[in-house]
Amino acid sequence: MAILLNHVNYIYDEDTAMANAALIDVSLKIPDGQFIGIIGHTGSGKSTLIQHMNGLIAPSSGQIFFNNEDICDRDYNKKNLRARVGLVFQYPEHQLFETDCFKDVCFGPKNLGLSQKDAELRAYTALKQVGLEDEYFYQSPFDLSGGQKRRVAIAGVLAMNPEVLILDEPTAGLDPKGREEILGLISELHRKTGITIILVSHSMEDVADYVERIIVMNRGRVTFDGEPKEVFSHYKELEEMGLAAPQVTYCMQELREAGFDVDTSVTTLLEAKNEILKAFMKC
Amino acid sequence: MLKDITLGQYYRTESPLHRLDPRVKIVATFAFIISLFLVKNFIGYLIAGLFLLICIRLSNVPVRFIFRGMKAIFFLLILTMVFNLFLTPGIVVFSFWKLQITKEGIKLALMMGIRLVFLITGSSLMTLTTTPNNLTDGLEKLLGPLKKIRVPVHEISMMMSIALRFIPILMEETDKIMKAQMARCADFESGSVINRAKNLIPLLVPLFISAFRRANDLAMAMEARCYRGGDGRTKMKPLIYQKRDFIAYLCILLYVVMVVVIGRLPV
Ligand SMILES: Nc1ncnc2c1ncn2[C@@H]1O[C@H](COP(=O)(O)OP(=O)(O)OP(=O)(O)O)[C@@H](O)[C@H]1O
Ligand SMILES: [Mg+2]
Numbered sequence: 001m002a003i004l005l006n007h008v009n010y011i012y013d014e015d016t017a018m019a020n021a022a023l024i025d026v027s028l029k030i031p032d033g034q035f036i037g038i039i040g041h042t043g044s045g046k047s048t049l050i051q052h053m054n055g056l057i058a059p060s061s062g063q064i065f066f067n068n069e070d071i072c073d074r075d076y077n078k079k080n081l082r083a084r085v086g087l088v089f090q091y092p093e094h095q096l097f098e099t100d101c102f103k104d105v106c107f108g109p110k111n112l113g114l115s116q117k118d119a120e121l122r123a124y125t126a127l128k129q130v131g132l133e134d135e136y137f138y139q140s141p142f143d144l145s146g147g148q149k150r151r152v153a154i155a156g157v158l159a160m161n162p163e164v165l166i167l168d169e170p171t172a173g174l175d176p177k178g179r180e181e182i183l184g185l186i187s188e189l190h191r192k193t194g195i196t197i198i199l200v201s202h203s204m205e206d207v208a209d210y211v212e213r214i215i216v217m218n219r220g221r222v223t224f225d226g227e228p229k230e231v232f233s234h235y236k237e238l239e240e241m242g243l244a245a246p247q248v249t250y251c252m253q254e255l256r257e258a259g260f261d262v263d264t265s266v267t268t269l270l271e272a273k274n275e276i277l278k279a280f281m282k283c
Numbered sequence: 284m285l286k287d288i289t290l291g292q293y294y295r296t297e298s299p300l301h302r303l304d305p306r307v308k309i310v311a312t313f314a315f316i317i318s319l320f321l322v323k324n325f326i327g328y329l330i331a332g333l334f335l336l337i338c339i340r341l342s343n344v345p346v347r348f349i350f351r352g353m354k355a356i357f358f359l360l361i362l363t364m365v366f367n368l369f370l371t372p373g374i375v376v377f378s379f380w381k382l383q384i385t386k387e388g389i390k391l392a393l394m395m396g397i398r399l400v401f402l403i404t405g406s407s408l409m410t411l412t413t414t415p416n417n418l419t420d421g422l423e424k425l426l427g428p429l430k431k432i433r434v435p436v437h438e439i440s441m442m443m444s445i446a447l448r449f450i451p452i453l454m455e456e457t458d459k460i461m462k463a464q465m466a467r468c469a470d471f472e473s474g475s476v477i478n479r480a481k482n483l484i485p486l487l488v489p490l491f492i493s494a495f496r497r498a499n500d501l502a503m504a505m506e507a508r509c510y511r512g513g514d515g516r517t518k519m520k521p522l523i524y525q526k527r528d529f530i531a532y533l534c535i536l537l538y539v540v541m542v543v544v545i546g547r548l549p550v
Binding site: 051054056079082083086087088089092094095096097107108111112142156157160 | 459460462463464465466467468469470484485488489492493
């Protein structure tokens with residue numbers, strides 16, 4: 001059992017007039033090795049939730065355990081936790097500060113007390129993992145394109161060798177090709193290294209193709225938690241929350257209503273294709 | 284840690300004080316501050332305190348919130364009081380080692396303390412009840428006559444309103460970048476002074492870059508909307524005095540007269 005949240009509540013600006021409950025009674029189990037998507041409308045508390053997982057925010061009430069240890073404990077080693085639960089923020093390229101990409105990626109490992117040589121080795125591996133071409137390694141991060149900057153920033157967290165990697169909207173502000181590249185890279189990483197990955201997103205489409213479990217947040221609460229098929233079967237409720245199921249779900253629903261015998265629970269384009277072909281053959 | 288800075292912050296709520304014309308509040312604040320320096324006895328301070336208390340009640344801002352800003356100047360307050368207490372010559376009431384406390388010292392320290400607290404409370408009450416935009420609008424209107432002698436009043440007030448607007452934005456940004464670097468195990472809280480200063484680089488570089496980016500965006504947005512300075516610019520919500528504003532002016536006048544007359548009586 002990697003991460004466990006037990007009835008966590010969080011209130012921003014507690015005891016002022018602006019008090020704002022961002023998380024309400026959230027309980028979650030996140031086992032090792034899962035690929036999880038967190039979805040929710042703007043302001044539903046996704047970013048707040050994930051910042052709890054590596055101890056950047058302490059819950060107003062409730063407990064959080066990492067490998068059976070309470071992370072809110074006063075003498076719990078937070079630094080160690082942050083290395084093991086890597087968190088990539090929204091627009092992570094805004095955190096770059098070094099004169100070249102390579103040095104920037106070294107920042108995390110060096111903070112862990114690694115020697116220069118080990119830190120550089122980690123940085124090199126991480127930059128390779130995110131697929132940045134060698135010629136950019138020694139360029140200023142500020143001269144790169146948006147997508148490249150984001151890769152460098154993700155590498156900066158990867159270089160700490162986390163056991164859990166959390167990414168907050170890693171595709172925000174990228175074009176379709178950039179999005180696909182980043183998402184492909186993340187799922188590749190999951191496949192190769194087997195680390196737990198938590199992907200925060202606005203878009204069902206982004207998530208549907210990759211993850212094995214979806215957590216839906218709405219106004220600070222976890223509303224649905226399950227396999228994509230199961231979650232998308234609630235597409236009517238999702239719409240009420242300002243979310244939408246993937247296009248294929250709608251397509252299959254309409255086919256079913258039109259009298260075709262298709263399975264409406266498919267979530268990816270490929271599955272939908274096979275399903276439609278099957279129905280077509282039967283006709 | 285950044286949450287405690289309430290100086291210059293606006294508190295959104297409904298109240299008679301919030302509705303007043305910003306010019307009235309600026310004038311009132313100045314009158315109040317000047318009155319504090321004219322007062323010579325404790326009865327005067329009592330009146331000033333009462334006036335302040337009424338204003339706080341009228342503002343609907345929780346007292347706790349007002350005094351949270353005081354934490355930031357607590358050190359300054361204590362320092363001022365201690366210096367006044369020990370360094371004022373006069374009739375000695377108490378002495379130990381090389382230090383002497385005089386009657387005049389006690390009186391002066393108390394006065395200085397009260398004066399400082401009132402001063403900060405009074406001026407933060409103004410910023411708490413007035414949006415930065417309104418504040419600079421009021422200032423521009425009040426300083427309007429200075430345009431005749433070629434003081435760039437509009438530009439100054441525009442710069443001020445932008446600067447005020449950027450404070451919360453930069454604060455939020457600082458918080459965000461700090462968290463992002465802490466997620467990479469950066470340490471902002473321990474180590475020697477030199478090390479701590481060095482550790483700020485990962486925070487300051489992105490912060491400056493983002494400040495420049497924002498400034499650039501803002502300049503572009505202003506130009507895209509044809510901003511070219513104050514000449515011939517009209518306002519969507521021009522400041523017009525209402526009845527309540529005149530009443531407020533009258534109250535202030537009354538207060539000033541009272542304080543000056545009573546507060547300057549010899550004790
Ligand atoms: N630093 C903060 N101070 C006060 N309130 C905050 C702060 N950060 C977030 N909130 C509030 O907490 C709630 C949840 O915000 P959060 O950032 O977790 O949402 P989100 O799901 O990540 O949204 P988005 O998809 O827009 O990133 C919102 O109502 C927001 O206004
Ligand atoms: Mg967010």
